[in-house]
Amino acid sequence: MPELPEVETVVKSLAATCQGLTATEIKFYRKDIREPIPIPQFRKALLKQAVVSVERRSKYIIMNTKTGSAIFHLGMSGQLLALKSKKPQFKHTHLVMTFTGEAQNIYLHFVDPRRFGRISAHLGEAWEQHPFFGQLGCEPLEQRSLGTYLWNYGKKSNRPIKSLLMDSKVVVGIGNIYACESLFLAGVHPERSAASLSPKDYQAIAAAAKKTLRLAIKAGGTSIKDFKSMEGKSGYFAISLNVYGRSDESCNICGNSIGHIKQSGRSTWFCGLCQK
Ligand SMILES: [Zn+2]
Incomplete structure:
Protein backbone atom coordinates (compact mmCIF):
# COMPACT_ATOMS: atom_id res chain seq x y z
CA MET A 1 0.00 0.00 0.00
CA GLY A 134 -12.47 18.14 6.19
CA GLN A 135 -11.44 15.71 8.92
CA LEU A 136 -7.70 15.43 8.41
CA GLY A 137 -5.20 16.09 11.17
CA CYS A 138 -1.90 17.91 10.80
CA GLU A 139 0.91 17.12 8.34
CA PRO A 140 3.68 15.58 10.45
CA LEU A 141 6.52 17.12 8.43
CA GLU A 142 4.96 20.58 8.31
CA GLN A 143 3.72 20.88 11.88
CA ARG A 144 6.37 22.93 13.68
CA SER A 145 5.83 21.85 17.27
CA LEU A 146 4.64 18.34 16.46
CA GLY A 147 5.57 17.09 19.94
CA THR A 148 3.49 19.73 21.70
CA TYR A 149 0.68 19.25 19.21
CA LEU A 150 0.58 15.49 19.89
CA TRP A 151 0.84 16.01 23.64
CA ASN A 152 -2.22 18.28 23.55
CA TYR A 153 -4.21 15.41 22.02
CA GLY A 154 -2.59 12.70 24.10
CA LYS A 155 -2.61 14.15 27.60
CA LYS A 156 -6.36 13.62 28.01
CA SER A 157 -6.56 10.28 26.22
CA ASN A 158 -6.37 6.75 27.57
CA ARG A 159 -5.88 5.16 24.17
CA PRO A 160 -2.55 3.49 23.41
CA ILE A 161 0.00 5.89 21.99
CA LYS A 162 0.29 3.83 18.82
CA SER A 163 -3.40 4.23 18.01
CA LEU A 164 -3.16 7.99 18.62
CA LEU A 165 -0.22 8.21 16.19
CA MET A 166 -2.11 6.27 13.53
CA ASP A 167 -5.29 8.37 13.84
CA SER A 168 -5.50 10.50 10.68
CA LYS A 169 -7.86 12.90 12.46
CA VAL A 170 -4.92 13.75 14.75
CA VAL A 171 -1.94 13.46 12.40
CA VAL A 172 -1.90 12.12 8.83
CA GLY A 173 0.51 9.79 7.09
CA ILE A 174 1.92 7.80 10.01
CA GLY A 175 1.05 4.31 8.81
CA ASN A 176 1.69 1.13 10.76
CA ILE A 177 5.30 0.78 9.70
CA TYR A 178 6.17 4.38 10.61
CA ALA A 179 4.29 4.18 13.94
CA CYS A 180 6.19 1.00 14.95
CA GLU A 181 9.57 2.37 13.88
CA SER A 182 9.03 5.83 15.43
CA LEU A 183 8.03 4.38 18.81
CA PHE A 184 11.11 2.16 18.77
CA LEU A 185 13.39 5.13 18.02
CA ALA A 186 11.69 7.14 20.77
CA GLY A 187 12.02 4.25 23.25
CA VAL A 188 8.28 4.30 23.99
CA HIS A 189 6.26 1.10 24.41
CA PRO A 190 3.36 1.01 21.90
CA GLU A 191 0.82 -0.03 24.56
CA ARG A 192 1.49 2.93 26.87
CA SER A 193 -1.62 5.04 27.33
CA ALA A 194 -1.27 8.42 25.62
CA ALA A 195 -2.01 10.25 28.89
CA SER A 196 0.79 8.47 30.76
CA LEU A 197 3.53 9.96 28.57
CA SER A 198 5.45 13.12 29.38
CA PRO A 199 5.89 16.13 27.08
CA LYS A 200 9.49 14.92 26.70
CA ASP A 201 8.24 11.54 25.44
CA TYR A 202 6.10 13.37 22.88
CA GLN A 203 9.08 15.42 21.74
CA ALA A 204 11.03 12.18 21.23
CA ILE A 205 8.14 10.55 19.35
CA ALA A 206 7.68 13.61 17.12
CA ALA A 207 11.39 13.79 16.29
CA ALA A 208 11.47 10.04 15.56
CA ALA A 209 8.38 10.22 13.30
CA LYS A 210 9.82 13.12 11.30
CA LYS A 211 13.18 11.37 10.99
CA THR A 212 11.63 8.09 9.84
CA LEU A 213 9.40 9.75 7.26
CA ARG A 214 12.21 11.96 5.95
CA LEU A 215 14.53 8.96 5.56
CA ALA A 216 11.89 7.07 3.61
CA ILE A 217 11.24 10.07 1.35
CA LYS A 218 14.97 10.46 0.80
CA ALA A 219 15.19 6.78 -0.06
CA GLY A 220 13.04 7.71 -3.00
CA GLY A 221 9.86 5.72 -2.58
CA THR A 222 8.82 5.10 -6.12
CA SER A 223 8.85 6.87 -9.44
CA ILE A 224 5.94 7.29 -11.79
CA LYS A 225 8.28 7.10 -14.76
CA ASP A 226 9.46 3.60 -14.26
CA PHE A 227 6.85 0.95 -13.79
CA LYS A 228 9.37 -1.62 -12.61
CA SER A 229 10.61 0.45 -9.72
CA MET A 230 7.03 1.42 -8.94
CA GLU A 231 6.17 -2.25 -8.80
CA GLY A 232 8.86 -3.57 -6.54
CA LYS A 233 10.49 -0.82 -4.57
CA SER A 234 8.93 1.21 -1.80
CA GLY A 235 10.51 3.84 0.41
CA TYR A 236 10.12 1.66 3.46
CA PHE A 237 12.05 -1.19 1.91
CA ALA A 238 14.95 1.17 1.51
CA ILE A 239 15.04 2.31 5.13
CA SER A 240 16.52 -0.07 7.63
CA LEU A 241 13.77 -1.43 9.80
CA ASN A 242 14.45 -1.89 13.51
CA VAL A 243 11.26 -3.69 14.53
CA TYR A 244 8.61 -3.76 11.81
CA GLY A 245 8.02 -7.30 10.53
CA ARG A 246 10.93 -8.68 12.58
CA SER A 247 9.10 -11.21 14.80
CA ASP A 248 11.56 -13.21 16.93
CA GLU A 249 14.61 -11.58 15.36
CA SER A 250 16.97 -9.84 17.74
CA CYS A 251 16.90 -6.13 18.58
CA ASN A 252 19.66 -4.13 16.85
CA ILE A 253 20.34 -2.26 20.10
CA CYS A 254 20.07 -4.79 22.93
CA GLY A 255 19.83 -8.22 21.30
CA ASN A 256 16.50 -9.00 22.96
CA SER A 257 13.95 -10.85 20.83
CA ILE A 258 11.52 -8.50 18.99
CA GLY A 259 7.96 -8.83 20.28
CA HIS A 260 4.80 -9.02 18.20
CA ILE A 261 1.28 -8.14 19.39
CA LYS A 262 -2.02 -7.11 17.83
CA GLN A 263 -3.47 -3.70 18.60
CA SER A 264 -6.91 -2.85 17.20
CA GLY A 265 -6.43 -5.63 14.69
CA ARG A 266 -3.09 -4.29 13.45
CA SER A 267 0.28 -5.92 14.02
CA THR A 268 2.71 -4.12 16.28
CA TRP A 269 6.39 -4.98 16.63
CA PHE A 270 8.53 -3.62 19.46
CA CYS A 271 11.47 -4.33 21.75
CA GLY A 272 10.29 -4.97 25.31
CA LEU A 273 13.64 -3.87 26.75
CA CYS A 274 14.34 -0.75 24.70
CA GLN A 275 10.76 0.54 24.76
CA LYS A 276 9.33 1.47 28.18
ZN1 LIG B 1 16.11 -3.66 22.33
Whole structure:
Protein backbone atom coordinates (compact mmCIF):
# COMPACT_ATOMS: atom_id res chain seq x y z
CA MET A 1 0.00 0.00 0.00
CA PRO A 2 1.44 3.41 -0.92
CA GLU A 3 2.35 5.31 2.25
CA LEU A 4 3.11 9.00 2.72
CA PRO A 5 6.74 8.75 1.46
CA GLU A 6 5.67 6.94 -1.72
CA VAL A 7 2.93 9.51 -2.34
CA GLU A 8 5.37 12.36 -1.72
CA THR A 9 7.70 10.83 -4.29
CA VAL A 10 4.87 10.48 -6.81
CA VAL A 11 3.95 14.14 -6.23
CA LYS A 12 7.53 15.31 -6.85
CA SER A 13 7.77 13.13 -9.92
CA LEU A 14 4.41 14.43 -11.23
CA ALA A 15 5.46 18.02 -10.64
CA ALA A 16 8.69 17.43 -12.58
CA THR A 17 6.80 15.66 -15.39
CA CYS A 18 3.53 17.58 -15.80
CA GLN A 19 3.98 21.09 -14.41
CA GLY A 20 3.53 23.59 -17.24
CA LEU A 21 1.99 21.00 -19.56
CA THR A 22 -1.63 21.07 -20.69
CA ALA A 23 -4.04 18.16 -20.62
CA THR A 24 -5.46 17.93 -24.13
CA GLU A 25 -7.39 14.69 -23.79
CA ILE A 26 -8.91 12.86 -20.84
CA LYS A 27 -10.30 9.40 -21.30
CA PHE A 28 -12.10 7.51 -18.55
CA TYR A 29 -12.53 3.75 -18.77
CA ARG A 30 -14.84 3.60 -15.74
CA LYS A 31 -17.40 5.94 -14.18
CA ASP A 32 -16.45 4.88 -10.68
CA ILE A 33 -13.66 3.29 -8.69
CA ARG A 34 -14.24 3.38 -4.94
CA GLU A 35 -17.08 5.86 -5.56
CA PRO A 36 -18.55 7.62 -8.60
CA ILE A 37 -16.06 9.91 -10.33
CA PRO A 38 -17.31 13.50 -10.89
CA ILE A 39 -16.26 13.33 -14.54
CA PRO A 40 -17.64 16.72 -15.75
CA GLN A 41 -15.96 18.58 -12.86
CA PHE A 42 -12.74 16.65 -13.40
CA ARG A 43 -12.66 17.63 -17.08
CA LYS A 44 -13.50 21.24 -16.26
CA ALA A 45 -10.69 21.43 -13.70
CA LEU A 46 -8.01 19.86 -15.86
CA LEU A 47 -8.81 19.84 -19.57
CA LYS A 48 -7.10 22.48 -21.75
CA GLN A 49 -5.52 24.02 -18.66
CA ALA A 50 -1.84 24.27 -17.85
CA VAL A 51 -0.82 22.41 -14.71
CA VAL A 52 0.32 25.11 -12.29
CA SER A 53 1.45 22.93 -9.38
CA VAL A 54 1.19 19.47 -7.84
CA GLU A 55 0.76 19.11 -4.08
CA ARG A 56 0.22 16.46 -1.43
CA ARG A 57 -2.15 16.52 1.53
CA SER A 58 -2.09 13.34 3.59
CA LYS A 59 -2.00 10.65 0.91
CA TYR A 60 -3.96 12.70 -1.63
CA ILE A 61 -2.32 13.99 -4.80
CA ILE A 62 -3.63 17.39 -5.91
CA MET A 63 -2.95 18.70 -9.40
CA ASN A 64 -3.79 22.38 -9.72
CA THR A 65 -4.74 24.49 -12.72
CA LYS A 66 -6.12 28.04 -12.80
CA THR A 67 -9.63 26.63 -12.91
CA GLY A 68 -9.48 24.01 -10.18
CA SER A 69 -7.82 20.85 -8.99
CA ALA A 70 -7.77 17.20 -9.97
CA ILE A 71 -7.53 15.01 -6.86
CA PHE A 72 -6.20 11.44 -6.68
CA HIS A 73 -5.78 8.86 -3.93
CA LEU A 74 -3.92 5.65 -4.70
CA GLY A 75 -5.81 3.54 -2.16
CA MET A 76 -4.35 0.07 -1.68
CA SER A 77 -2.99 -0.65 -5.13
CA GLY A 78 -3.30 2.50 -7.24
CA GLN A 79 -0.55 3.86 -9.46
CA LEU A 80 -0.11 6.97 -11.57
CA LEU A 81 2.20 6.06 -14.41
CA ALA A 82 3.70 8.37 -17.02
CA LEU A 83 3.87 6.20 -20.14
CA LYS A 84 4.74 6.82 -23.76
CA SER A 85 1.57 5.27 -25.10
CA LYS A 86 -2.01 6.51 -24.94
CA LYS A 87 -3.34 2.97 -25.11
CA PRO A 88 -3.83 1.28 -21.72
CA GLN A 89 -0.81 -0.91 -21.05
CA PHE A 90 -2.09 -2.65 -17.95
CA LYS A 91 -5.29 -4.30 -16.91
CA HIS A 92 -7.36 -2.08 -14.57
CA THR A 93 -6.38 1.18 -16.27
CA HIS A 94 -9.27 3.49 -15.35
CA LEU A 95 -8.12 6.82 -16.73
CA VAL A 96 -5.62 8.09 -19.29
CA MET A 97 -4.71 11.78 -19.45
CA THR A 98 -2.78 13.14 -22.41
CA PHE A 99 -0.44 16.01 -21.56
CA THR A 100 0.91 17.87 -24.54
CA GLY A 101 4.45 19.11 -24.30
CA GLU A 102 6.78 20.83 -26.72
CA ALA A 103 9.07 17.84 -27.15
CA GLN A 104 6.68 14.95 -26.63
CA ASN A 105 3.35 13.99 -25.18
CA ILE A 106 3.08 12.37 -21.79
CA TYR A 107 0.31 9.92 -21.08
CA LEU A 108 -0.58 9.66 -17.45
CA HIS A 109 -2.32 6.38 -16.64
CA PHE A 110 -4.27 5.77 -13.44
CA VAL A 111 -4.14 2.03 -12.78
CA ASP A 112 -5.83 0.46 -9.75
CA PRO A 113 -6.59 -3.29 -9.65
CA ARG A 114 -8.31 -3.31 -6.26
CA ARG A 115 -10.20 -0.05 -6.82
CA PHE A 116 -9.79 1.43 -3.36
CA GLY A 117 -8.33 4.54 -4.98
CA ARG A 118 -10.17 7.81 -5.53
CA ILE A 119 -10.42 10.29 -8.38
CA SER A 120 -12.17 13.58 -7.76
CA ALA A 121 -12.01 17.27 -8.54
CA HIS A 122 -12.55 20.68 -7.01
CA LEU A 123 -13.47 23.77 -8.96
CA GLY A 124 -12.01 27.04 -7.73
CA GLU A 125 -8.87 27.74 -5.79
CA ALA A 126 -9.43 26.29 -2.33
CA TRP A 127 -9.16 22.53 -2.77
CA GLU A 128 -8.93 22.30 1.04
CA GLN A 129 -12.71 22.76 1.02
CA HIS A 130 -13.24 19.44 -0.75
CA PRO A 131 -14.98 16.97 1.61
CA PHE A 132 -11.93 14.63 1.46
CA PHE A 133 -9.94 17.09 3.54
CA GLY A 134 -12.47 18.14 6.19
CA GLN A 135 -11.44 15.71 8.92
CA LEU A 136 -7.70 15.43 8.41
CA GLY A 137 -5.20 16.09 11.17
CA CYS A 138 -1.90 17.91 10.80
CA GLU A 139 0.91 17.12 8.34
CA PRO A 140 3.68 15.58 10.45
CA LEU A 141 6.52 17.12 8.43
CA GLU A 142 4.96 20.58 8.31
CA GLN A 143 3.72 20.88 11.88
CA ARG A 144 6.37 22.93 13.68
CA SER A 145 5.83 21.85 17.27
CA LEU A 146 4.64 18.34 16.46
CA GLY A 147 5.57 17.09 19.94
CA THR A 148 3.49 19.73 21.70
CA TYR A 149 0.68 19.25 19.21
CA LEU A 150 0.58 15.49 19.89
CA TRP A 151 0.84 16.01 23.64
CA ASN A 152 -2.22 18.28 23.55
CA TYR A 153 -4.21 15.41 22.02
CA GLY A 154 -2.59 12.70 24.10
CA LYS A 155 -2.61 14.15 27.60
CA LYS A 156 -6.36 13.62 28.01
CA SER A 157 -6.56 10.28 26.22
CA ASN A 158 -6.37 6.75 27.57
CA ARG A 159 -5.88 5.16 24.17
CA PRO A 160 -2.55 3.49 23.41
CA ILE A 161 0.00 5.89 21.99
CA LYS A 162 0.29 3.83 18.82
CA SER A 163 -3.40 4.23 18.01
CA LEU A 164 -3.16 7.99 18.62
CA LEU A 165 -0.22 8.21 16.19
CA MET A 166 -2.11 6.27 13.53
CA ASP A 167 -5.29 8.37 13.84
CA SER A 168 -5.50 10.50 10.68
CA LYS A 169 -7.86 12.90 12.46
CA VAL A 170 -4.92 13.75 14.75
CA VAL A 171 -1.94 13.46 12.40
CA VAL A 172 -1.90 12.12 8.83
CA GLY A 173 0.51 9.79 7.09
CA ILE A 174 1.92 7.80 10.01
CA GLY A 175 1.05 4.31 8.81
CA ASN A 176 1.69 1.13 10.76
CA ILE A 177 5.30 0.78 9.70
CA TYR A 178 6.17 4.38 10.61
CA ALA A 179 4.29 4.18 13.94
CA CYS A 180 6.19 1.00 14.95
CA GLU A 181 9.57 2.37 13.88
CA SER A 182 9.03 5.83 15.43
CA LEU A 183 8.03 4.38 18.81
CA PHE A 184 11.11 2.16 18.77
CA LEU A 185 13.39 5.13 18.02
CA ALA A 186 11.69 7.14 20.77
CA GLY A 187 12.02 4.25 23.25
CA VAL A 188 8.28 4.30 23.99
CA HIS A 189 6.26 1.10 24.41
CA PRO A 190 3.36 1.01 21.90
CA GLU A 191 0.82 -0.03 24.56
CA ARG A 192 1.49 2.93 26.87
CA SER A 193 -1.62 5.04 27.33
CA ALA A 194 -1.27 8.42 25.62
CA ALA A 195 -2.01 10.25 28.89
CA SER A 196 0.79 8.47 30.76
CA LEU A 197 3.53 9.96 28.57
CA SER A 198 5.45 13.12 29.38
CA PRO A 199 5.89 16.13 27.08
CA LYS A 200 9.49 14.92 26.70
CA ASP A 201 8.24 11.54 25.44
CA TYR A 202 6.10 13.37 22.88
CA GLN A 203 9.08 15.42 21.74
CA ALA A 204 11.03 12.18 21.23
CA ILE A 205 8.14 10.55 19.35
CA ALA A 206 7.68 13.61 17.12
CA ALA A 207 11.39 13.79 16.29
CA ALA A 208 11.47 10.04 15.56
CA ALA A 209 8.38 10.22 13.30
CA LYS A 210 9.82 13.12 11.30
CA LYS A 211 13.18 11.37 10.99
CA THR A 212 11.63 8.09 9.84
CA LEU A 213 9.40 9.75 7.26
CA ARG A 214 12.21 11.96 5.95
CA LEU A 215 14.53 8.96 5.56
CA ALA A 216 11.89 7.07 3.61
CA ILE A 217 11.24 10.07 1.35
CA LYS A 218 14.97 10.46 0.80
CA ALA A 219 15.19 6.78 -0.06
CA GLY A 220 13.04 7.71 -3.00
CA GLY A 221 9.86 5.72 -2.58
CA THR A 222 8.82 5.10 -6.12
CA SER A 223 8.85 6.87 -9.44
CA ILE A 224 5.94 7.29 -11.79
CA LYS A 225 8.28 7.10 -14.76
CA ASP A 226 9.46 3.60 -14.26
CA PHE A 227 6.85 0.95 -13.79
CA LYS A 228 9.37 -1.62 -12.61
CA SER A 229 10.61 0.45 -9.72
CA MET A 230 7.03 1.42 -8.94
CA GLU A 231 6.17 -2.25 -8.80
CA GLY A 232 8.86 -3.57 -6.54
CA LYS A 233 10.49 -0.82 -4.57
CA SER A 234 8.93 1.21 -1.80
CA GLY A 235 10.51 3.84 0.41
CA TYR A 236 10.12 1.66 3.46
CA PHE A 237 12.05 -1.19 1.91
CA ALA A 238 14.95 1.17 1.51
CA ILE A 239 15.04 2.31 5.13
CA SER A 240 16.52 -0.07 7.63
CA LEU A 241 13.77 -1.43 9.80
CA ASN A 242 14.45 -1.89 13.51
CA VAL A 243 11.26 -3.69 14.53
CA TYR A 244 8.61 -3.76 11.81
CA GLY A 245 8.02 -7.30 10.53
CA ARG A 246 10.93 -8.68 12.58
CA SER A 247 9.10 -11.21 14.80
CA ASP A 248 11.56 -13.21 16.93
CA GLU A 249 14.61 -11.58 15.36
CA SER A 250 16.97 -9.84 17.74
CA CYS A 251 16.90 -6.13 18.58
CA ASN A 252 19.66 -4.13 16.85
CA ILE A 253 20.34 -2.26 20.10
CA CYS A 254 20.07 -4.79 22.93
CA GLY A 255 19.83 -8.22 21.30
CA ASN A 256 16.50 -9.00 22.96
CA SER A 257 13.95 -10.85 20.83
CA ILE A 258 11.52 -8.50 18.99
CA GLY A 259 7.96 -8.83 20.28
CA HIS A 260 4.80 -9.02 18.20
CA ILE A 261 1.28 -8.14 19.39
CA LYS A 262 -2.02 -7.11 17.83
CA GLN A 263 -3.47 -3.70 18.60
CA SER A 264 -6.91 -2.85 17.20
CA GLY A 265 -6.43 -5.63 14.69
CA ARG A 266 -3.09 -4.29 13.45
CA SER A 267 0.28 -5.92 14.02
CA THR A 268 2.71 -4.12 16.28
CA TRP A 269 6.39 -4.98 16.63
CA PHE A 270 8.53 -3.62 19.46
CA CYS A 271 11.47 -4.33 21.75
CA GLY A 272 10.29 -4.97 25.31
CA LEU A 273 13.64 -3.87 26.75
CA CYS A 274 14.34 -0.75 24.70
CA GLN A 275 10.76 0.54 24.76
CA LYS A 276 9.33 1.47 28.18
ZN1 LIG B 1 16.11 -3.66 22.33
